[in-house]
Amino acid sequence: MQLLLWCIAIVLSAGAGYWVYRADKQRGTPHPWLTASLRGVVVLLTLLLLLAPVISITNNETQKPIVVFVQDNSASIANALGKDSNTYKKNTQSLIDKLAADYKVITWGLHGNTTTDSLFHYTQQSTDLATTLASVQEYYGTQNLGAVILATDGKYNQGSNPVFQQLALQSPLYTVGIGDSSKQKDIRIAQVYHNKTVSLNSSFEIRADVVASLCNGYNNSIQLTENGQPVATAVMSVYTQQYDRTISFSIKAAKAGLHHYTINIPATDGEVNTANNRKDVFIEVVDEQKKILIAAAAPHPDIKAIQEALSSMESYKVMVKMANEMPSMFDYQVVILHQLPSQLLNNSRDIEAVKKPVWHILGSQTNPAAIMQLSSPLRLSINPLASRDVYPAYNPTFSSFTLPQNIQAVADKMPPLSVPQGNMYAMPDADVLFRQRDGEQMPLWALRQGSPSTAITTGEGIWRWRMYEYKNFNTHNTIDECIRQTVAFLATNTNDKPFAVQLPKYVWSDGENIGMNAYLLNAANQQVNAADVQIAITDSSGKKQNFSFERNGSSYRLNMGVWPAGTYSYTARTVYNGTTHTANGSFTVEHMPLEQMETGADYNMLYTLADKYNGGFVPATSITSLADSIQKNANIKPVIQSNIRAVPLIDWKWYFLLILVFAIAEWLLRKYWLAQ
Secondary structure, eight states: OHHHHHHHHHHHHHHHHHHHHHHHHHHTOSSHHHHHHHHHHHHHHHHHHHHOOEEEEEEEEEEOOEEEEEEEOBHHHHHHHGGGHHHHHHHHHHHHHHHHTTSEEEEEEEESEEEOSOTTOOOBSOOOHHHHHHHHHHHHTTSOEEEEEEEEOSOOOSSOOGGGOOOOOOSOEEEEEOSOOSOOOEEEEEEEEOOSEEETTOEEEEEEEEEEESOTTOEEEEEEEETTEEEEEEEEEOOSSEEEEEEEEEEEOOSOEEEEEEEEOOOOTTOOOOTTSEEEEEEEEEOOOEEEEEEESSOOHHHHHHHHHHTTOTTEEEEEEEGGGOOOGGGOSEEEEESOSBSSOOOHHHHHHHTOOEEEEOOTTBOHHHHTTSOOSEEEEEEEEEEEEEOEEEOTTOOSSOOOTTHHHHHHTOOOEEEEEEEEEEOTTOEEEEEESSTTOOEEEEEEOSSSOEEEEOSBOHHHHHHHHHHHHSOOHHHHHHHHHHHHHHHTTOOOOSEEEEOSOSEEETTSOEEEEEEEEOTTSOEEOOSOEEEEEEETTOOEEEEEOEEETTEEEEEEEOOOSEEEEEEEEEEETTEEEEEEEEEEEEOOOGGGSSOSOOHHHHHHHHHHTTOOEEEGGGGGGHHHHHHTOTTOOOEEEEEEEEEEGGGOHHHHHHHHHHHHHHHHHHHHHHHO
16 A cells, blocks of 8 residues: 555656646756756655655564573582582683673573572572573563573472473573582481371371482381470381382370471481481361361262261361251351252352351252352352263372372272363362363362362262272271361361461471461451551570561561571460450471482483473583584574564654755755846
């Protein structure tokens, strides 16, 4: 279209010039072609302003490939480099300088998360490789990212394993191995599993994953202690050079309160790093009978299965009611709703009003419109009138509570649940216990921590799970434990105390900010924060420090910053409507040298990571060779980016000046020739 307008303007301006030429020639004007040309230019510029007021201008810009160099800046790197630190720094800078000639080099220092500080401090106490690679992809993945260089020892202590991370990284990843990859003699506690809260007089389990390297022949007892006194022991015998086992301690909750347990593994001969031989565990034993309501749209075998699973819990008083005799939910700490709200009883408003922890179990009588409006770990769009059979699969990343070790084997033998047709997606903060075994991996059983907490099972048939477990394993303890732990998860922090202080955890690192929350309930069991809340924190030497909570929504919060290692107790106090309320507790701050939890460098992981993203691996001593590898990679090349920009002629002031100059020039010539 713009070309057509240009052609019209040129034809009209040529016509105007020709008309002037003929007229001036008849008048005997000297050089008529000159005045005709000036008139044609003036007409052309004026017509362009009217017919094509906008001009498209194309700019070509060459973008160099981006090379992101990520340096592990954690404390373990300083130990790995040792006296070679200056040589490594010099070689790294040489690599960056070589690449800078042909590429846009961006340097990141890595410590726990990503930073752009100095690359060679090596002072940070944590490493999160997965988050860093995700950040690189987020920041530069849509640009001309040529390559990523990751210089590290391969040890991470935060985030997920980068090898199993799914990134849409289209650029090659080159890894630089720092440190000694040879194995060292070491025993460490990799992970501890336990429930945060247990009931008085119940038995509970603490499990720990123990990893040992080059400790063949080690034979010793691992102790679980409380206040320095042995509580339980487990024998550890190592008969291989690489050892990875889970040990278990079974304990009786004989006394209410907060219990601080410690797992200690005696060091083996020649073990240098013993910082990873100890773990602290805090478990709260509660002495209060909580009322559990199981309400159902109609009689169902699932109701009996859940009731039997909870019958062994002395701390629970279970009440079963049908929809036609639905009691007030205000009187219960946890509500289990089987196919409620239903087509005949839509009690969604009552559920929202009581703000109690709820476990929803869906079925053919579920009211889809009502259930989709309630708070849930899942986003639902279902039609319960049409159902399908879905086989379950245990989610190994589930972390809300600890289940028996054979949960995977039991899940593999389970029959399907009868699940309503439709779409079900887990919310970002949901923790999925069971998923669909095949296909779309739809969540079947999920929980979400909140205020209040919620849980959902998306189909009927829990009773069949108990039967099949008994058929295959002569017990239904595992399925019962899923039921009991779900209720315990919901019942946590559902006491009727009007004032309470909550900590996300009881064991903190001396390198992280300590935070806690508090809530105050009025007579209607609603959270309020009209009153001021103070807290006094006392260390083991008796030194006391006072703080005030700040208001946050309808509750309170306090960020106390970083504290030194030690054991602390606290007493929080508030006065509301003339009544004084207090809350007590304790927590521990430990010196957790995360960078010492593992020894040696993990070259195998770096090899695998580089191979996954079509890059390469080099040891730190050969880091400068990466320049040749990147330069020889034909896929890493500049990109010419063309930008088409529309420019209005009216914005060009000089354009009007140009028209005026040509018009004045013609007028002056005519005046001059006329005067001769």
